[in-house]
Amino acid sequence: MKLQRKNRLRATALGALAVSGALVLTACGSDDNTGGGDTPGNSGKTTAASSIDCGKAKGQLRASGSSAQKNAMDLWVKNYMAACSGVEINYNSSSSGEGIVAFNQGTVGFAGSDSALKPEEVAESKKSCKTGQGINLPMVGGPVAIGYHLEGVDKLTLDAPTLAKIFDTKIKKWNDPAIAKLNEGVDLPDKAIQAFHRSEDSGTTQNLGKYLGAAAPKEWKYEAEKKWPAPGGQAASNSSGIAAQVKQVDGAIGYFELSYAKSQGISTVAIDNGGSAPAEATSENASKAIAAAKVVGTGKDLALELDYATKADGAYPLVLVTYEVVCDTGNKPETLDTVKSFLSYAASDDGQKILTEAGYAPIPAEINAKVRETINGLS
Amino acid sequence: MASTTPIDTPPAPPAPPEQAERPRSTGRAGDKIFLALSRGSGILLLAIMASIAVFLTYRAVIAISKNEGNFLTTFDWNPAGNPPVFGIAVLLFGTVVSSIIAMVIAVPVAVGIALFISHYAPRKLAAPIAYVVDLLAAVPSIVYGIWGALVLVPYLEGLNLWLDQFFGWTYIFDKTEVGVARSLFTVGVLLAIMILPIVTSVSREVFLQVPKMNEEAALALGATRWEVIRLSVLPFGRSGIISASMLGLGRALGETMAVATVLSPSFIISLHVLNPGGGTFAQNIAAKFGEADEFGRDALIASGLVLFVLTLLVNGAARLIIARRKEYSGANA
DSSP states (O other): OHHHHHHHHHHHHHHHHHHHHHHHSOOOOGGGGTSOSSSTTOOSOHHHHTTOOOTTOOEEEEEEEOSTTHHHHHHHHHHHHHHSTTEEEEEEEOOHHHHHHHHHTTOSSEEEESSOOOHHHHHHHHHHTTTSOEEEEEEEEEEEEEEEEOTTOOOOEEEHHHHHHHHTTOOOBTTOHHHHHHSTTOOOOOOBOEEEEESSOOHHHHHHHHHHHHHOTTTOOSOOOSSOOOSSSEEESHHHHHHHHHHHSTTEEEEEEHHHHHHHTOEEOEEEOSSSSOBOOOHHHHHHHHTTOEEOOOTTOOOEEOOTTOOOTTOOOOEEEEEEEEESSOOOHHHHHHHHHHHHHHHSHHHHHHHHHHTOBOOOHHHHHHHHHHHHTOO | OOOOOOSSOOOOOOOOHHHHTSOOOOSOHHHHHHHHHHHHHHHHHHHHHHHHHHHHHHHHHHHHHHOSSOTTTOOOEETTSSSOEEOSHHHHHHHHHHHHHHHHHHHHHHHHHHHIIIIISOHHHHHHHHHHHHHHTTSOHHHHHHHIIIIIHHHHHHHHHHHHHHHGGGSTTOOOSOOOSOBHHHHHHHHHHHHHHHHHHHHHHHHHTSOHHHHHHHHHTTOOHHHHIIIIIHHHHHHHHHHHHHHHHHHHHHOOHHHHHHOOOBSOOOSOTTSBOBOOHHHHHHHHHTTOOHHHHHHHHHHHHHHHHHHHHHHHHHHHHHHHSOSOOGGGO
8 A cells, every 4th residue: 555655665764864863963872961951941850851861762753642641741752852862752642542553554663552452453563563563561550530510519529330320421410319419518500411521432431431330330331442332422532622621611521631630720520439438539549549450461561450449448440551552572673762762761760750740640660660671672 | 647659549538529520630749749648647537536436445345345234324333343333324414414504504695795795895895805705715624623612612502592492393403412512503503604705706706797788777677786686696696606505515515624623423313403413424534534443444435435425416416407507607616
């Protein structure tokens, strides 16, 4: 097909650019940034920059996928590019589904996804990874916030069965007895609930589905897929699209990675997981739930399984782990060094630490150690 | 490119009748080269079109043969599912309904504007107004989409409530689902604005072509300005208005980005046009293309073919209508 020829052309062009770039750019080592301040836009984040090892990174790296990790990527890319001049990283935040397709077509260096690759996607990835196959590297976790917009109500608690009924448009009014029972003393208005879901294939949707299926199996009978399964409700594209709708519409409820709620000032629902008190959507509470994650991937694949039905005190059960998808071997030579260097920074202590400020939750230490090891071994 | 050598050109398709009366060539080299070149480009164009059609049909057939649902009646789009199920019922419905709404709103308004510019407005005002209306066509559709999502949708809430309250009995304007106005009706309004310039400018050209004799004759008989328009301008311009509308309809059917930005897509067919939900061919292709695998893209191509056929039918109908009326029409726009 023509498209592939174009990509090959582009790849050779990039390769040529990278080679000539390497000749021009002599050693962009870590001693480059000790001076600090010589790169414009380096806004006082030199602490993060100090741990970045640019290695042999060079040229342009394109990545795309999950919009849940967009805000994390923005931070990482900003710091990384401030430290490593001559490297340009473009993360196109669309959706997990789109990222995986782009990865399997070989148009991106790595993809971001909120769901681990499905077996058929792994099989597909063997084409673009020539010698290897796609693997999942859990890079960052986070609570999926249930954002809502209800004039006059700034604290709201819901549980899994109620959430399932709301997103299945079985509960239509905010003053429904099921919601009132969970919110004693809150004056709930007689307004229609407008539930928003993602219009495209989304890993965030799949995580919500997994959670509802695990914690409210009677009320949520749908398969957990990237595609929104229920018939009712309204759709918007990307996490940012849902956040915009929730912010705009009185009576709306939607779901997105917590960082969107933080940056847009959207109120979030506390979830009653059956523990002693409802858990707020915070990085800390999400970490408690993610701590119980188990690696289910084999070999270099580090796909995780989360315990969505956790009843642990203060654990916010509706969490997602978002992965970077790369080839274990057979990564494109022109982007391999940049991918390794950039992901090493993302998985480093500094890279993980800056995320908590943005509303993400770091990956548990032992899993993170495996991720670093795997990144070092990429080829 | 087609070869430029004048020798043994491939056998041309049978020449249309009026060509038979023309001398083939004067025998000079320049003539021969020019003939070969023009014939070659004609054939090349046909070949390209044919190969595109063959390719699209081939991919569409692959997709439809693996489809577990009925391609025409399924209310779902899940080619990546197991088993793959997808159907165009919702898309066809949404495309047709939103386009009809757009036409109902846009055509009368456009004809009014065109009449105003051609017969009512003072000369000094007519040109700037015509220019401003044409400017509407220069706005990129994504900008219309963003404007629609941020301004039009909240703005139409009130109109929706009003329509629901006073015209709910019509069933069409009965709003049964809660939700913001990201509905087929809103899409129709947005499309109406987008097709306004093309319908207006073509109609305007036609109204300016009305023979002065007719108008003056009507005036001499003591007709008022409106009667002149009714007796001479509108009858003369009817086929022009029809072809202008069809041009606009073609645009409305194929509009992609604006619809994708405004509509809340869902696979429901409902005649309650104020409810959020529905979908159109172009919107569905735009929304699903990025994450579609090979097979998913084939399925989208199949839906695109249906849109192609629909557009062909519309254009064919317009040509028929115009062909029935022999006098000048604005169809050559």
